[in-house]
Amino acid sequence: FQSKLSVSEAVRLLERACSFGLGPQPTQKEMLKTIEKIEPQHSDTASAELQYWLGGAWRCYTAWFIRGKERKPYLLKAAGYYERAYTIEARKPGTKLISYASHLGSLLVEEALIRDLERGIKLLESVFESTSKYEPLLCHYAEALYKAGDHRKTTEVATELHRRAKASESSVPPAPMRIAAKAYRALVR
DSSP, X not given: OOOOOOHHHHHHHHHHHTOTTSSOOOOHHHHHHHHHHHHHHHTTOSOHHHHHHHHHHHHHHHHHHOOGGGXXXXXXXXXXXXXXXXXXXHHSOOTTHHHHHHHHHHHHHHOGGXXXXXXXXXXXXXXXXXXXXXXXGGHHHHHHHHHTTXXXXXXXXXXXXXXXXXXXXXXXXXXXXXXXXXXXXXXXX
């Protein structure tokens, strides 16, 4: 029988598992073991941060180790935890609400197996309107508008993202203008 991990210990373990190259990437077995150790102890926690990291861990696990349609249940778990993190944080607006909305919205736009453009657009629109900085995940907002067929709004959002990037980045990313160009071509057709 294992003792229950504290919330901060659980967050640290999940952060380490999802280290994105800041250390050795865990094997599939190690990653699953870490998640399955924490999940039953803390899946209903009121910690938005831990809910977020459980979502992030499932998202990384899926990206790194699962292929094809088998990804859907894992992506649904990731989205569920991101949704809970967002809901908890929304009750007491904290500094991470925008981050949680960005990650949930981009997941719902990016992953075809669980795509929900309406929800993704709503979340990413709130992020877009709440900041004047360039946030790379907001490219998913422009992509969602394009996928939804709102090409005129896509061009406006993508152009604004490009403007924000020029104002804040030393090297301007090409993604916003690529999205705008694609939308302009669709408008011409």
